[in-house]
Amino acid sequence: MNVKIYKEAVPSFDAAVIPFSDDQLLNTELPEVISGPVKAALSAGKLAAACGSVYDLNLYLDGSFKKVVLVSLGDGSSTNREVFLAFAKALKRCKDASAAVTEIFLDNAAEITHDPEMAKKIMELPHLVSYQFNHYRSVPVVNGMEEAAVVTSAAGMERLAREAAHVAESTLLARDLVNHPSMFMDPEQLAKECEALAEDLGIEVQIYDKKQAEEMNMGAFLAVGRGSAAEPRLIVLRYKGGKEEEPPVALVGKGIMFDSGGYSLKSRMETMHGDMGGAAAVIGAIRAIALEKLPVNVIAVVAACKNMISGDAYVPGDILFSMNGKKIEMLNSDAEGRLTLADALTYAIRKENAGSIIDIATLTGAAQGAVGVRSSAVFSNDEELYAEVEEASERACEKIWRLPLDKELFPVIESEVADIQNSAQGSTMGGGAIVAGLFLQEFVEDHSWVHVDIAPVSWESKDIDYSIKGATGYGVSLLYETVKVISR
Template sequence: MNINLLNNKIEDLKDSIIAVTLFEGETVSNNLKELSDEFEGKYNEIENIKAFIDGKFINVCLVGLGVKEKLDSEKLRVVGGNLAKKARLIIKKSKAEIKDLDIFNLKLEKEETQALIEGIILGNYKFDKYKTEKEKEIHNVNINTEIDFTKEIEKAELLAKSTIIARNLVNEPSNIIYPETLANEVVSLGEEYGFDVEIYEEDKIKDLQMNAFLAVASGSTNKPRFIVMRYLGDKENKEILGLVGKGLTYDSGGYSIKPNSSMLDMKTDMGGAASVIGAMCAISCSKLNKNVVAVIAACENSISGNAYKPGDIITSMSKKTIEILNTDAEGRLTLADAIYYVINNEKVTKVVDIATLTGAAVVALGSIATPIVTNDNEFFDILENASKLSGEKIWKMPVFDEYKKIIKGSEADLRNSGSREGGCITAGLFVGEFVNDIPWIHMDIAGTSVSSKSDGYKEKGATGEGVRTLFYLAQNI
């Protein structure tokens, strides 16, 4: 999709969808006045009509923005996404060859315009790579205005494209994206977007004594990869932000096997990895004056004679020992070694891990918001401000000492599974055991990384949750 700044007139357009944005109670003075008089302009109200103008029929979408004072960026992303979906539906049903969406009467501030465009690009997304018949889509979005929105368009395009990179990686089936191919994708993206990539294969992972990570990977014939991405935009500064993404390209549950219905979507268990990859693309392409290192412990959790088992005791890279109560609590094991590595080997000074970690996160907050576990309130404040810019909702969970007792092992230092109570908190605190004292944030995107329906700027399937929040975190830290 191309976003263009133009200055067309409605009457000059034919094979295009005309979108006219209206605040509640607003009418327009052009040749759509009579139609807009009857349109209330309530928020997210989109009405498609055929207007007969200058001897020809034109597809028109009247787009309600609601009360101006109640509008915010996230609401604009949602209405932008729904406008794109409406436009795709019109294109699908139309016999004419329609490729453009022309937007008129745009009376938004620059940041609001950026949010609307993000919503349109993300709402136009559909993962139909493996369908023989593709749906028609919008090729060009033309903003018809005399205001220069060039910078806002460029940023919206970058953030949306980076989010779509994450969506595509998650939506790919596990026979296409597995540790080796995920690593190859990252190498290609690093070359395209300008960040350095180093891939560690199994021998190097063994040399690093990442035994928790290797235990999870031990049951699969697809060998693990440890992916390191580096962007150093301010080499004189010793401050480095670390990003750690959970990279389970498929999770069967291991010997603690999942039921078939729960395994169907386990290609999505690398949503955290996809988020940090997308964020690194945006960070590097924007040439932020920051230092960021991201790592992914990529593997599959499978069953074989070599697979790790309930009752095993393993020694992590940090030398802390872990009692395995449940092989389906595997993500925290890979994160334990990855987060220890990025702190001690890459010398990051703040770290965020992001993971589709627990069903308990879905129980706690549903698909609306991401639960957060942290050891540093000031660091959380920066993340919270970033989430307000991205529109991706977060909520900080309590970390009372009583929760930490639940993950203490009886035969080892730690146990990899606690009780069902407070599950997303105890899982996060398990990862926190490998952080030492540096500022740390854990994001459990199990509920927010995938959408069960198409609505607003989200499409059924992967959402790319976390990409834009991590970008703004890096920008504002």
Template sequence: MFQRLDQDTGGALSRAVRVRDFQGKEGQTLCLGAPSDSLAQVQIIGCAPEDGADSKSEALVMEEAGGRAFRALEKSGYASEQGIIVVPDCLASYAAEVALGARLTSYRFTKYQSEPSKPVKTQRLSLVLSTEEAAEAALSRWTALQAVADGVFLTRDLVTEPSNVLYPESFKNRIEALKELGLDVEVLDRAQMEKLGFGALLGVAQGSEFAPYTVILRHNGAPSAEDAPLAFIGKGVTFDSGGISIKPAAGMDEMKGDMGGAATVVGLLSALARRKAEVNAIGVVGLVENMPSGTAQRPGDIVKSHSGQTIEVLNTDAEGRLVLADLLSYTAQTYKPALMVNLATLTGAIVVALGAEHAGLFSNDDSLAVALVQAGSETGEKLWRMPMGEAYNRAIDSDVADMKNIGGRPGSSILAAEFLKRFVGKTRWAHLDIAGTAWLDKESALAGKGATGFGVQLLDRFVQDHEAQN
């Protein structure tokens, strides 16, 4: 394909490659403006990994190449409504990944802008391959990848919405709309949660005028309905003021995204339904708002969780773990899942430890942790396993209750994980602290500034690997 384009441009491509010392390395781009009468521009995108760079799967390299191609096109000044990506024969098996990368990079949230500051200029993007067989194979794979992209976009939309638009009830309504994908959706209201003993979750919600909800999504795709489901649990605090332990004003606007874990779970379940994944999966999200008021939970309060364990609430800003505590024990006891993975923008400490490059992984099962790390490596949504242990666990023992919800600043992201572990029983479990990865202050390879949709691709790959093994 390169040779044909080079011939059509009178050798302009090969001359540019030679003169500009373009070596085709990952991250390199080369733009030629109007190389022929029929071409407004040609972008050449490098795909060969740099020596010594972090190893990436070939699929991820090509996905990011698709994202760079789209971004280069948009920023070049030549962008038109119609764009074309030519995939060479040697990379044709990854054409669908190229398309996925381009689509993920095209995301914009312009819902509230009268005139979008950065509208998508390229409305249609076509991929060109040299054979009909290669094109048919790419189209076949694209169906599943498009489902994942739709899930990522749903998650990004949810995280980006302001809290006056996305609050527990409206979030619940958006989830219920996913029934059209074939998902079963069950809603637990305040009265039902009180009856079930969700004292930890309801304590968080009691200061807000918005009613809390727990929403359960079910995808039944396994050959046998009796197969134990994979369970994904998400923290859905639609706004976190910190409650009585109120946060500083600076940066509090970012707390509209404290429901990022729940958003990822919803995006994942929608992706599984769209691609008709052959697995039974459930998503459980707790939707609350954490606000200070005359009815708000106070530091020093003691609440009784669904598991029967009591919690001394020393800091009302450590609320996400209270929400997850009830969800974890309820999910483990009610659905008896094969495993549970919970996601939450849980601690600032994980951001200090890992920045935005990795999410924190905590687990009571080595094989589950290895599988999640592998899926993260393959998709570029990287995880770093953090330690756990009895010494950390003892730090959250309370003098007046079974446990307290904080245990001091040192190792505080680990203490939060130890808190959660007390509610999973013997179920295989992993906790992903995505506080540093759910929202970025600068663009990444496949996302612009803002909500990333972190976790949807990672967990979809994890589910695919599970499908392949069963």
């Protein structure tokens, strides 16, 4: 998919998207062949005013039908996310019509052309909407989308289109990494993907094998991967865009390449190759950060392994020795992500001298019960860092909902035989996502930290307007925008 900027309408097109708001129904010059029908539809009041309302016109021009989608942006009070979803719906209509070239008359929405961040986000959408995962199809799915022609006279749009492509393509990379089955995308393959990416970007990469992780005393991480024939890898990507002495922002992603639940066996697991959505997000984010040359140092850390069953797998009741020094009573082998993250967090702090830390993980089913399926659940020990993530969320149009690190729930993970336990077995206090956050907080020491639980939003069970069924790539844009805010 190519997104190109044009000062005037292109003469040959297959579909067109025309946004409008309550007080600006038609604010730009349209090609004569479509201006009449559009004006008639608008004057007839056929479109509801609510943001996201769409109206399709099918015009027979030059020997073929052209789809024109009018999309309402409401009365000016809509959030960035609502505008994003409105455009996604309109572009999905064009995708369904197999439109090769779609014109987007952006100047008809002054609220967007006057907001560079929103304009950039809209220009990500053609990439996101047109995505297909065809790696294992004998006959590829082809939706026909080839170009989005953005018609606008606003200054600086070419630069924004380039940035949008970097972020969107990085999001699609994350989708690909997750969508591959674990028979292919195992820890070793993920390490190879990161090595190739680092070479393309000109950034540093370091891959630690099992023996090297043992030498660093990463006992919690290694215990999770012990039951798998695929050996674990600790993957570290380093982007140096800031001052040499500046501590890097650490992006730590959960990299469970397949999660069977271990001996705390899951009942369904056909999508459990998606449990490395956090890893994919930090890998995609550092790609976008490096391509945009943001003036900040960043590391991406992924402790990659499979959580499987074998004669050597860890079992409930085991005591795990973390890199931090804390002893962990393991009561539930399906609460494994927090174990790998504990050692990954400690690595970022003690080996990479991290400054602020953001971890991102498909961590708990409880998060969905708390915030629904359109937001991630977010926790933080630092108000300033959280405010930066919140601002980034608005820019990225990736919703977050903050939950408290409620200390009154901490007793449910106090152990009678070790320093801490990984699960609140037998407790009726609830708050599973909060309890997981409290566990992770024990390993961030005195660092500013945000934890993003993306279990509700990392995977779609059916197609939505901006993502096909499967991995969404959620988190790439959120992390990129957060680092961009931090680097100001």
